[in-house]
Amino acid sequence: MEYEKGLKKVEDSKTEWMKCIQYEDINGVGRLFGGRLLQWMDEVAGIAAIRHAGIQVTTAAVDNLVFKRGAYINEIVLVESRVTYVGRSSMEVRVDVYVEDKETGMRSPINRAYFTEVCIDEAGKSIPVPYGLEPETEAYKAEYEGAKKRIEMRKHRKREGF
Numbered sequence: 114m115e116y117e118k119g120l121k122k123v124e125d126s127k128t129e130w131m132k133c134i135q136y137e138d139i140n141g142v143g144r145l146f147g148g149r150l151l152q153w154m155d156e157v158a159g160i161a162a163i164r165h166a167g168i169q170v171t172t173a174a175v176d177n178l179v180f181k182r183g184a185y186i187n188e189i190v191l192v193e194s195r196v197t198y199v200g201r202s203s204m205e206v207r208v209d210v211y212v213e214d215k216e217t218g219m220r221s222p223i224n225r226a227y228f229t230e231v232c233i234d235e236a237g238k239s240i241p242v243p244y245g246l247e248p249e250t251e252a253y254k255a256e257y258e259g260a261k262k263r264i265e266m267r268k269h270r271k272r273e274g275f
């Protein structure tokens with residue numbers, strides 16, 4: 114992997130994970146259990162953050178979590194993540210979840226969320242992210258600029274006690 118010293122690209126952190134839904138993933142009404150999906154999203158968000166930072170991280174916050182569609186037994190779920198912004202010790206990670214059609218490969222979005230992952234030392238204290246982010250496309254640059262507004266909203270919510 115090549116990058117300018119001190120900076121990494123969005124694609125360096127991109128992570129994809131797939132799973133065929135099994136009986137143990139299903140809730141009482143025959144749909145994918147939302148808590149199970151959240152666990153997968155948290156893991157895939159953490160991996161993207163570790164790929165960027167190269168050190169241990171923890172999840173500080175999750176926002177914008179909306180379930181647009183259910184998912185069912187035997188369907189293929191794809192969880193995709195990438196770092197969208199880097200602060201002092203935190204990274205914003207976008208996670209998109211799709212169901213992939215087995216015949217056509219078409220992906221239907223079921224969920225999207227932004228995770229805040231924080232670099233921590235062995236004592237669990239926040240420490241600086243070792244690399245900055247160089248968004249390499251216009252879409253990634255727009256998402257990076259958008260993150261600044263989302264961070265202000267998170268700070269506001271934190272001040273309000275959420």
Ligand SMILES: CC(C)(COP(=O)(O)OP(=O)(O)OC[C@H]1O[C@@H](n2cnc3c(N)ncnc32)[C@H](O)[C@@H]1OP(=O)(O)O)[C@@H](O)C(=O)NCCC(=O)NCCS
Pocket residue numbers: 171172173174199200201202203204229231233237238239267268271275
């Ligand atoms: C994440 C944690 C280390 C942050 O500790 P802290 O004392 O708030 O640390 P800091 O004040 O140095 O903040 C660290 C970064 O986290 C961000 N942050 C903290 N709380 C946040 C929140 N509620 N929402 C979004 N970002 C948050 C800060 O903005 C800061 O970002 P920056 O350094 O890029 O500017 C601490 O809250 C923690 O350990 N939480 C539990 C995490 C955990 O166990 N997660 C697993 C699920 S239970």
